[in-house]
Amino acid sequence: MSSLNSTTASHPPTFLLLGIPGLEKEQFWIAFPFCITYALGVLGNIILLIVIKTEPSLHEPMYLFLAMLACTDLVLPTSMLPKMLAIFWRGSREIGFVACLVQLFFVHNFTAVESGVLMAMALDRYFAICHPLRHSSILSTQVVAALGSLVLLRGVLMVSPGCFLLHRQAFCQHRVISHSYCEHMAVVKLVCEDTRVNAAYGLFVAFAVATFDLTVITVSYTMIVREVLKLPSSQLKAFNTCVSHIIVILAFYVSGLFTFLTHRFGHSIPQHVHILVANLYLLVPPALNPIIYGLRTKQLRDKIAVFFQQKGI
Numbered sequence: 001m002s003s004l005n006s007t008t009a010s011h012p013p014t015f016l017l018l019g020i021p022g023l024e025k026e027q028f029w030i031a032f033p034f035c036i037t038y039a040l041g042v043l044g045n046i047i048l049l050i051v052i053k054t055e056p057s058l059h060e061p062m063y064l065f066l067a068m069l070a071c072t073d074l075v076l077p078t079s080m081l082p083k084m085l086a087i088f089w090r091g092s093r094e095i096g097f098v099a100c101l102v103q104l105f106f107v108h109n110f111t112a113v114e115s116g117v118l119m120a121m122a123l124d125r126y127f128a129i130c131h132p133l134r135h136s137s138i139l140s141t142q143v144v145a146a147l148g149s150l151v152l153l154r155g156v157l158m159v160s161p162g163c164f165l166l167h168r169q170a171f172c173q174h175r176v177i178s179h180s181y182c183e184h185m186a187v188v189k190l191v192c193e194d195t196r197v198n199a200a201y202g203l204f205v206a207f208a209v210a211t212f213d214l215t216v217i218t219v220s221y222t223m224i225v226r227e228v229l230k231l232p233s234s235q236l237k238a239f240n241t242c243v244s245h246i247i248v249i250l251a252f253y254v255s256g257l258f259t260f261l262t263h264r265f266g267h268s269i270p271q272h273v274h275i276l277v278a279n280l281y282l283l284v285p286p287a288l289n290p291i292i293y294g295l296r297t298k299q300l301r302d303k304i305a306v307f308f309q310q311k312g313i
């Protein structure tokens with residue numbers, strides 16, 4: 001009996017990722033729109049970064065935060081899509097134990113980073129509209145860099161303990177993950193020991209990050225709306241820069257909230273629906289963000305047009 005316990009109370013060398021349970025035959029074709037969405041996101045975010053870097057007039061807080069968002073939107077889908085395509089197209093389902101934890105860390109860390117960057121962008125819009133004369137002095141380049149660093153550090157400090165908890169625990173013989181990437185609760189379900197601490201910590205991180213960031217965003221936009229209502233109609237264009245940000249926030253948080261709640265409480269929702277939404281949550285917002293900002297922000301749109309003209313496109 002002791003030998004059996006020593007065998008089960010260990011890390012499996014690999015896990016098996018199922019992909020999208022219930023849609024195994026359709027996975028091959030589903031991978032094509034996923035791949036196209038990813039490619040569009042990578043192209044759009046790289047163009048944003050190049051334009052912002054090469055154009056001095058865009059070295060302002062709003063666009064520096066947008067560059068941070070673009071970097072996050074490059075890392076987040078890249079942390080899971082290559083392996084997902086290997087599952088869908090080649091049937092390569094195995095992923096090493098450490099590689100799984102690394103993927104888990106990057107997915108959850110940069111999800112938290114994206115939330116933090118959106119929060120910082122809301123603060124930027126608040127100071128730009130409510131305190132325009134002090135905007136550049138309050139959000140200097142050093143302050144913007146410090147905010148970005150703090151957002152990244154917060155993600156690392158909050159996600160890392162969950163990975164360390166999993167690394168120290170014993171896993172059962174069952175090593176099949178019913179998902180297309182290593183998601184925290186999907187991996188926790190394979191642990192043989194008591195997982196209440198893991199589940200509680202995962203909930204704490206999700207609610208702590210979302211509650212803090214959404215509170216700052218809500219307060220910022222409440223103050224912005226109050227200020228905008230005082231302006232004459234001729235100056236309402238100051239609010240236009242906020243519309244793009246609000247659309248991006250809704251796309252990120254609504255899909256994220258649906259994914260989070262269905263994974264823990266939505267037992268009546270078919271598993272393949274949950275997995276599809278979880279995949280789209282990591283692919284669609286990063287692809288939409290550069291399109292939304294590129295189309296709705298005139299200064300950025302003009303610079304992107306000049307960029308394409310210079311490249312002869």
